[in-house]
Amino acid sequence: MADKRFHLAWFMNFTPDEWREPFGQGGNPWDGQFYIEMAQAMERACFDLIMIEDKLMVPETYGGSRDLSLKHAMMVPKADPAPLAVAMGMATKHLGVVATMSTMAYPPFMLARLSSTIDSLTKGRFGWNVVTSAEDLMAKNFGMDQLPPREDRYAMADEYMDVVGKLFDSWEPDAVVLDRENGIYADGSKVHTVDHKGRFYQVRGPLNTVPSPQRRPVYLQAGASPRGRDFAAQHADAIVSVANGVEGMKEFRADIRARAAKIGRDPDDIKVFFCITPSLGETEAEARARYENVTMSDNFVTDVLISISAITEIDFAQFELDKPLPEKLVTNGESGTLDKFQQWGSGKTLRQLAADGGGGLVSSLELIGTPAQVAQKMGEAMAEVGGDGFLITTPVLRVSRRYITEIVDGLVPELQKRGLTRTEYKHQLLRDNLREF
Ligand SMILES: Cc1cc2nc3c(=O)[nH]c(=O)nc-3n(C[C@H](O)[C@H](O)[C@H](O)COP(=O)(O)O)c2cc1C
Numbered sequence: 001m002a003d004k005r006f007h008l009a010w011f012m013n014f015t016p017d018e019w020r021e022p023f024g025q026g027g028n029p030w031d032g033q034f035y036i037e038m039a040q041a042m043e044r045a046c047f048d049l050i051m052i053e054d055k056l057m058v059p060e061t062y063g064g065s066r067d068l069s070l071k072h073a074m075m076v077p078k079a080d081p082a083p084l085a086v087a088m089g090m091a092t093k094h095l096g097v098v099a100t101m102s103t104m105a106y107p108p109f110m111l112a113r114l115s116s117t118i119d120s121l122t123k124g125r126f127g128w129n130v131v132t133s134a135e136d137l138m139a140k141n142f143g144m145d146q147l148p149p150r151e152d153r154y155a156m157a158d159e160y161m162d163v164v165g166k167l168f169d170s171w172e173p174d175a176v177v178l179d180r181e182n183g184i185y186a187d188g189s190k191v192h193t194v195d196h197k198g199r200f201y202q203v204r205g206p207l208n209t210v211p212s213p214q215r216r217p218v219y220l221q222a223g224a225s226p227r228g229r230d231f232a233a234q235h236a237d238a239i240v241s242v243a244n245g246v247e248g249m250k251e252f253r254a255d256i257r258a259r260a261a262k263i264g265r266d267p268d269d270i271k272v273f274f275c276i277t278p279s280l281g282e283t284e285a286e287a288r289a290r291y292e293n294v295t296m297s298d299n300f301v302t303d304v305l306i307s308i309s310a311i312t313e314i315d316f317a318q319f320e321l322d323k324p325l326p327e328k329l330v331t332n333g334e335s336g337t338l339d340k341f342q343q344w345g346s347g348k349t350l351r352q353l354a355a356d357g358g359g360g361l362v363s364s365l366e367l368i369g370t371p372a373q374v375a376q377k378m379g380e381a382m383a384e385v386g387g388d389g390f391l392i393t394t395p396v397l398r399v400s401r402r403y404i405t406e407i408v409d410g411l412v413p414e415l416q417k418r419g420l421t422r423t424e425y426k427h428q429l430l431r432d433n434l435r436e437f
Contacts, residue, residue, distance in 0.1 A: 005437045006382045007389030008412070008421055009096075009273050010042050011240070011362070011397070013053040014079040018400040020299065025401060030079060032087045034401075039088035041404050042095055045412040046422040048389070048433050049096030050088060051129055051220065051240070052081035053397065056105055057137040059310030063317040072299070074306040074396065082114060089122030096430035098127035098220055103160045104153065105133065105142055109203055112167040115217045116209040124213030124429040129220040130235065132157050134311050134333030149332060154227050159198045161219075161235050166194045168216040170206035186210075218430045224336020233259035238271045238434060240391050242340055243364040249274050249385045271388035271434050277358040277395050278367040278374045280406045287368045295355040295395065303396045304354040308361065312338045321351045337361060358395040371406075375414035382420070 017034060019027025025034050042050050058076045060066040069076050081099035089097040099118070101111055111128070119126040132153040133139070139147040147153070175190035194205025222240045223232035232239045233256050243249040252274075257267035279294075281287030294300055305316040312331040319325055328344045341353060341361060348356065357363035365381055367374045378390060392407060415421040427433045 003437050004379070004383065004419055005421055006378075006387060007271055007273065007434065007437075008045070008047045008415075009238075009240075009389060009391045010038075010047060010050045011053060011275065011391050011393035012038070012050065012399060013397050014081055014084045015075070015077065015397070016073045018394075018398040018403070019073060021398075021400065023400040023402040027073060032084055035084060036087055036091045037401075038399065038404055039092050039095055039097070041408045043092045045408040046416075046425060047095060048422075049098050049125075049127060049218075049238075049430060051098040051127070051391070052084060052100060053129075054078065054081045054100035054102075054131075055135070055138065055310070056102060056133065057135055057141055059306060060137065061313050061315050062306045062309035064315060068302065069306050069310070072303055072306060074303050075310050082118065085126065086118055086121055089118065089125055092125075094125070094425040094428075094433075096125045096127055096218065096433065097122060098129050098218070100129040100131055102131050102133040102138070103157045104139070104144075104147070108160055108163040108201055109167065109205075109207070112164045112207055113209055115164075116168065116207060116212045119212035119214050119217055120210070124431075126212075126214070127218035127220050127238075127430055129222070129240075130157065130161070131222070134331075135313055137313070147332060150225065150335070151227060154231050156200045157231060158234075159200050163194075163196050163198070163201050163203050165216065166196055167203065167205055167207040168211075170194050171211045173211055173215070176210050214429050214431055218434065222336075224334075224339075228336070229256060230259055232256065233265070233270065234263055236270055237431060238273060238389075240273045240275060241364070242275045242337070242362055244340065245365060246381050246384050249364055249381070253385055253387065269435065273389040273391040274364040274385075275362045275391045275393060276365055276367055276378075277363045277393055278378075278407065278411060279358070280369070280371055280374060280410055282370065284369045284373060287370065291358070291368050295358060300395070301351055301354045304361065305350075307396060308338070308341050308354075314338075316350065319350050322349050324349055325353075362393050362395060362397075371410040371414045374411055375418060375420065378415065379418055379420045 016027035018024040058066050059069045085097040085099040136146045170192050172190035176186050177184045191206050196203045218237045220238045221232040221236040223229050243252045253272045260267045279287050279291035309316045311334045331338050416423050
């Protein structure tokens with residue numbers, strides 16, 4: 001029988017949980033324990049990986065102030081994903097842990113060293129979500145007045161990938177000899193200077209860490225613009241995307257695979273994950289009522305607008321909530337996300353846009369129903385698209401233990417029963433788990 005399986009991943013961030021709601025955990029996750037237990041739940045359900053989103057600023061675009069972001073705990077406070085990835089990785093055995101790090105923030109040497117260290121600590125389960133940042137506010141925290149244009153950020157990122165690649169390869173795989181009898185730890189002839197002198201970066205090398213189990217972390221990417229898609233197709237092991245329904249998913253995956261094939265990569269080495277936000281209930285009516293209860297609330301609409309304002313640096317507080325947007329908006333920030341959000345030409349009001357698709361930002365498909373109904377629909381969509389996986393999250397990335405349980409103990413068993421997702425791990429390395437099917 002043909003293997004129908006697809007991959008599962010989870011998208012979250014190191015911010016307060018669903019702190020305002022009745023099933024929240026209190027909004028104080030800073031010792032990491034809540035998220036460590038979350039990772040353990042993902043592992044129980046045989047997810048490939050958990051991915052930690054990140055931004056490097058306090059948002060102040062919505063309403064021209066940081067007050068509402070702080071009041072709502074929306075995109076702030078946000079703690080560093082790398083130490084959380086370590087904590088999650090050391091409390092699990094099989095799950096991949098992925099941290100977002102921006103090429104605009106980390107010097108390449110630091111990123112390569114940090115990634116190599118985490119990959120060793122997690123015995124080959126580390127992934128890096130490669131982002132190029134989207135905000136002038138972020139740029140101002142790193143010595144710039146404003147963020148360079150998208151084209152330049154991607155040109156820098158191309159060179160960045162080249163540099164970190166050279167650093168990861170600066171130790172040959174068998175450079176560590178560990179020969180106690182002859183007193184040789186590492187063989188100097190197998191550790192090489194990099195001497196990279198490029199347009200943007202100058203790095204001597206070699207790296208000062210040993211080759212980690214995967215040599216380099218698994219690369220995740222979320223390019224959506226044509227330039228971003230080329231970048232992702234060239235470098236990524238996995239691509240995360242928010243698409244418009246089954247047709248949009250099909251188009252995106254075919255496009256990425258074509259771009260990869262054109263530059264000589266095997267398209268099967270790249271797994272495309274589509275973002276979804278399932279809303280579950282004991283009956284379909286209950287699931288729909290819960291979904292509407294969340295997405296139609298004023299708090300939710302404000303959360304979404306704070307968030308979209310932050311990542312596009314367009315102040316959505318200037319637009320009337322119950323009217324359509326006055327013009328098609330453009331950004332030097334996350335353009336793909338903006339285009340998905342604004343549904344230009346739909347005639348929908350801003351409030352409807354915010355509510356749509358569970359916030360419009362992170363949902364590729366409407367999935368509302370019982371676990372069995374949602375599992376069925378996920379299987380049908382994936383069969384139509386041809387692969388490769390789903391990235392589960394919530395509309396504004398807030399989670400509760402209840403929601404995690406609904407997915408892990410409600411939805412996933414229904415997926416497994418249908419032969420759609422993994423029931424055991426076969427490999428040690430995250431990259432091998434991704435390439436298993
Ligand atoms: C599922 C998903 C997760 C993302 N995570 C982050 C993130 O953690 N940090 C960030 O700065 N950008 C993040 N992005 C934005 C992308 O890196 C990218 O900038 C965006 O999709 C726009 O693509 P473009 O740069 O080609 O216009 C994410 C996008 C998606 C779809």
